[in-house]
Amino acid sequence: MSEARNTLRFIDGEVSRELSGFDPTLTILDWLRLGERRMGTKEGCAEGDCGACTVVVGRLVGRRVEYRAINACIAPLASLDGRRLITVEHVKAGGNLHPVQQAMVERHGSQCGFCTPGIVMSLFALWLNESEANEERIEDALAGNLCRCTGYVPIIAAAREMFERGRAAKEAWTARSTDIAERLALLQDERRLEIVKGSRRFVAPASLDDFAKFYARHPDATILAGATDVGLWITKEMRLLDTVLHPGRITALEAVVEEEHAFVFGAMTSLADAAKPLGHMHPHLAELFRRFGGEQIRNAGTLGGNVANGSPIGDLPPALIALGATVTLRREDRRRELPLEKFFIAYRRQDRHPGEFVESVRVPKLGATSLFHASKVSKRFDEDISAVCAAFRLTLDANGHVAEARLTYGGMAATPKRAPIAEGSLVGKAWNELSAEEAALALERDFEPIDDWRASARYRMRCAQNLLQRFAVESCEAETQTRVAGPLARHHVRSAGAEASFSGGL
Numbered sequence: 001m002s003e004a005r006n007t008l009r010f011i012d013g014e015v016s017r018e019l020s021g022f023d024p025t026l027t028i029l030d031w032l033r034l035g036e037r038r039m040g041t042k043e044g045c046a047e048g049d050c051g052a053c054t055v056v057v058g059r060l061v062g063r064r065v066e067y068r069a070i071n072a073c074i075a076p077l078a079s080l081d082g083r084r085l086i087t088v089e090h091v092k093a094g095g096n097l098h099p100v101q102q103a104m105v106e107r108h109g110s111q112c113g114f115c116t117p118g119i120v121m122s123l124f125a126l127w128l129n130e131s132e133a134n135e136e137r138i139e140d141a142l143a144g145n146l147c148r149c150t151g152y153v154p155i156i157a158a159a160r161e162m163f164e165r166g167r168a169a170k171e172a173w174t175a176r177s178t179d180i181a182e183r184l185a186l187l188q189d190e191r192r193l194e195i196v197k198g199s200r201r202f203v204a205p206a207s208l209d210d211f212a213k214f215y216a217r218h219p220d221a222t223i224l225a226g227a228t229d230v231g232l233w234i235t236k237e238m239r240l241l242d243t244v245l246h247p248g249r250i251t252a253l254e255a256v257v258e259e260e261h262a263f264v265f266g267a268m269t270s271l272a273d274a275a276k277p278l279g280h281m282h283p284h285l286a287e288l289f290r291r292f293g294g295e296q297i298r299n300a301g302t303l304g305g306n307v308a309n310g311s312p313i314g315d316l317p318p319a320l321i322a323l324g325a326t327v328t329l330r331r332e333d334r335r336r337e338l339p340l341e342k343f344f345i346a347y348r349r350q351d352r353h354p355g356e357f358v359e360s361v362r363v364p365k366l367g368a369t370s371l372f373h374a375s376k377v378s379k380r381f382d383e384d385i386s387a388v389c390a391a392f393r394l395t396l397d398a399n400g401h402v403a404e405a406r407l408t409y410g411g412m413a414a415t416p417k418r419a420p421i422a423e424g425s426l427v428g429k430a431w432n433e434l435s436a437e438e439a440a441l442a443l444e445r446d447f448e449p450i451d452d453w454r455a456s457a458r459y460r461m462r463c464a465q466n467l468l469q470r471f472a473v474e475s476c477e478a479e480t481q482t483r484v485a486g487p488l489a490r491h492h493v494r495s496a497g498a499e500a501s502f503s504g505g506l
Contacts (some may be wrong), residue, residue, distance in 0.1 A: 005191040011058075013090035019077070024202035025234045025241055026194045028072035028080065029053045032087060038118045038490070040088040044146070046073045046235040048228055048297055049383055051145030054118035056125050058084035065177055068272070068299040069125035071144075074231025075300060076224065077194050078202045081247050082187040084180060088117040091124055099166035100124050103158040112148035122295070123159050128173065132163050144294015145384045150401045166299060193249070206247040211247055212357075216332045219354035221245040225268060225305035228297050243417040251302070253359070255464040261365055267304025267358045271316075274303045276341040281366055284374035288319055291376055293383050304358045307340065308413070310350045313386045313454075317344070317416035318408040319374050322391035325363045331356040341408075344415035369396050369403075371431070373471040377463050379454070386411050387455035390467040394431060402426045409464055411455070419446040420466070436472030440465035 008019045010393070022031070029046075032038045032055075044052035048071040055072045057080065058065040065084065091098045097105065100123045110116040119142065126133060126141040133141070138159040139152075147155065192214075193204040205211040216222060221243040224230045233239045247253050253268035256277060263277050271292050279286030292298050292315060307315045307327060317340065325340040328392075331353060340361070343350050366372055374391045378384035389410035397403045405423040410416045422442040429435045449460040470482050 003191050005189070006193045006194055006196065008078055008081050008193065008195060010082065010150065010189045011084040011180065011187075013084075013086060016183070021197060022077065022195065023197055024076075024078065024200050024244060026077045027231070027235065028055060028075045028077050028085070031070065031077045038087060039091055040067075041072055042114055042117060043073055044114070044118075045085075047232050048074045048293065048300075049144075049146070050115070050118075051094070051122060051294060051296060052115050052118040054121040054145065054296055055088075056086040056121055058086065058180065058184070060181060060188065061183075063181055065181050065184060067125060067128045069122050070300045071296045074227050075236060076227060076231075076234075076244070076246070078204065079224075079227070079246060081193050081204060081249060082184060084184060086121075086124075088120055091120065098124065099169050100158075100162045103161040103165055104155070107154045107158040107161060109150060109155040110160040115145060115147045115149075118227050119155060121149065123155075123162060125295075126159070127162055127166055127170070131170075133159065135160075139500050140290060141295055146383075153490055154295035170369060181414050186239045200240065200242050202244045202246065204249050206249045208250050208359075208465065211245070211250055211330050212330055215245055215357055216355035218243055218245070223247065223308070223357060225302040225308075226270070226297075226300040228293070228301040229305070229309050229311075249335045262360045262362050262364070265303050266360050267303070267308070269303045271298040271301045271303060271306065278363065282372050282374075284372065285445065286374060288315060288374050288389075291315070291378075291382065303361055307343070307361060308350065308352075308358045310344060310348050312347065312413060312415050313389070313411045314416065315376055315386055315389050315410065318389050318410040319391040320361065320363060321361055321408040321416055321418060322372070322374075322393045322406045323366070324393070324406065325361055327358055328360045328362070328487060329356050330359040335359065337362075341416075341418055344417075366393070367395065370394065371471075372394065373467075375467045375470070376465070385454065388412065388460050388463040388467070390464060392468065392471050394426070396431060401428055402429055402431050402435070405439075407468065409447065412460060412464055413447045419443055421445045424475065428467055431472070432476055433469065433472045440468045443468070 006020050008042040010017055029041060029043055032041050041055060042052035044050035053071055053073040054069050056067050056069050058067045065114035100120055104110055122141055122145050138156050145426045162330050190206045192210055195202040205214055222241045224244050224246050247268050251366050253266040255266045256269055257264040263275055279289055306314055321341045326337050327340050327343050328335055328337045345351055371394045377388045378386050378387050391408045393406045394402050405426040407419040422439040425439045425442045426435055449457040473480050474482055
């Protein structure tokens with residue numbers, strides 16, 4: 001194994017920092033507020049929902065620095081190793097308001113002010129990464145920031161104005177990027193980071209082999225990827241995790257490889273990065289990714305973590321199973337590949353041996369004769385967990401008959417699950433609304449959904465059936481509009497007893 005380093009090294013604004021001896025699961029937010037007494041970053045929900053804690057983190061990608069907004073309330077401080085942290089205090093430079101802040105002032109984008117620092121940081125990240133943005137893009141950037149005062153109209157107006165105001169400031173930030181990249185490059189090394197306090201520790205290997213060896217010897221360690229779920233164990237359940245194993249320094253796990261007939265994603269590929277190739281493959285996938293919490297969650301959350309978490313209401317597994325995805329598991333130097341649907345055994349249980357971890361996910365591309373559909377039904381359009389998530393893929397023969405059917409649901413069972421009886425009812429038949437109706441009735445033999453606070457069993461079954469029938473309408477009657485286009489796409493529409501969330505622009 002590689003030599004260990006017990007000092008966290010990162011750039012805090014413009015200042016190089018080295019820290020050690022802190023609590024291994026201390027969050028960025030608690031370090032800022034309780035340790036540094038920097039009160040600009042707020043705590044609202046402590047679970048990555050409200051965005052009041054938003055900060056921007058820069059990481060070295062090749063020779064450039066890539067900046068993204070994340071939730072500081074659930075991100076461990078130790079995950080900043082080799083990176084740059086920017087908080088709202090850093091945005092105001094030389095005593096002058098940043099163009100983002102000035103636009104918020106002049107457009108009256110703040111009332112009570114509690115959420116304002118987080119909104120400023122989300123808009124700052126948008127300003128850093130893009131030269132302009134339309135209203136829909138601005139709304140996406142702000143979807144992870146909750147404001148109960150302004151109604152967002154003045155905030156969106158400020159976002160439009162910041163691009164005009166910020167041209168000179170953008171040039172200054174760009175000019176500094178080379179220096180920051182060089183400083184971050186000096187912080188990269190092959191030593192394993194170990195932050196230890198008492199019997200507890202945070203371990204971040206720099207190589208995939210070191211990660212595999214460590215986990216094989218410490219199979220009880222908690223793997224923390226993007227912290228969008230494990231972070232809540234710390235902030236909400238107050239768990240004391242003995243050994244946290246973080247793969248965030250392993251660039252090999254972030255690789256996205258395009259093959260002739262598939263994409264292969266390293267387990268640490270962020271949801272934001274996975275959304276690009278998969279969203280290009282089909283617009284429903286783009287919409288599904290867009291509704292993964294706020295942008296801060298998509299920037300931190302990982303594809304492998306979403307799969308390994310094993311939640312029955314995870315949004316991505318149904319779509320991946322419908323596409324025929326496979327998962328590669330690794331223990332030390334041994335690997336095995338299995339269909340993703342076989343990875344899920346029971347509630348929160350996966351086919352994963354002690355010391356074995358998700359290394360990559362292979363997702364086949366859609367064929368020319370394939371039809372695909374994905375839908376998410378939730379109480380709120382943005383930032384909400386699914387009541388039902390559905391994904392369907394059909395392969396048609398030359399006569400328009402179903403040669404293969406993959407109908408997958410989340411929220412209908414203890415795991416993401418295919419509907420074999422409904423699938424069998426479709427194979428060999430012409431794909432139309434009648435065959436879809438028959439398959440929808442067969443779903444009652446495939447699933448026995450539960451009642452909980454998110455949805456009743458009856459509601460879930462009705463949604464599952466209606467979504468399959470909507471797939472038939474959309475694919476067989478192109479002239480029939482089932483989704484609301486444009487800005488109205490963010491509103492819920494009740495249809496045939498199911499509250500269906502519609503995708504913008506589809």
